[in-house]
Amino acid sequence: MTKDILTELEDAKRHYRHVVWYRRFFVIAVFITCVAILFSLYCDRKNSVNKRYDVRAGELLINSLYHNIDISGEVLHGVRPSVDLVRLRQVKYFLDAGKKKTAMMHLENLADNACLREIRALSKTMWMGIALDMEQNDNIRKTFLLYSSSFKNERAVLYWRSKILLALFYTCNADKKTAKTVIDSIVLSHKAPSSIQQEAKAILLTIK
16 A cells, blocks of 8 residues: 555656656747847848938938938948948949949949849949940940839839939930930929929929
């Protein structure tokens, strides 16, 4: 009798140990899962911030090409720039040194191989601007058609800026009628940003 009781007690202890270990394992698994989820959210947020930063810095860079706005080192303050953004800044250094062909070679590489779609779009737009300045009109037309067909977001500033570049392309070729049609489509569109519409209106005055 006593032996049976002792056996039952041993079985109960063994069962209790198993239950305790199962509970510990469950708690540890839940803890690891929570840590993994939090780490994943942190990485996504960090990548999202860097992505927005890269695009914003890229827009500042492209504006500096169009409007001669100086970009100070403070733009990079507090955020580690991506490789794409560093290469974009190298392009600006080549342009400042008057090495436009070298800059265009780097932009072509960025347009094909940059990690971010926005940086690829920026590179194509900048390439078109430089090609326009160098009067490489056939290359501009080919690149614009490739760029505009692959860029789906009509609300993006770069999409509308590329249309402005196309209008300037037609103006350089003395086709003011087609240039005016392109500019009018920007001015009359409710999707175009107000800053782009103002720029288009200013260009329209020079076409008339």
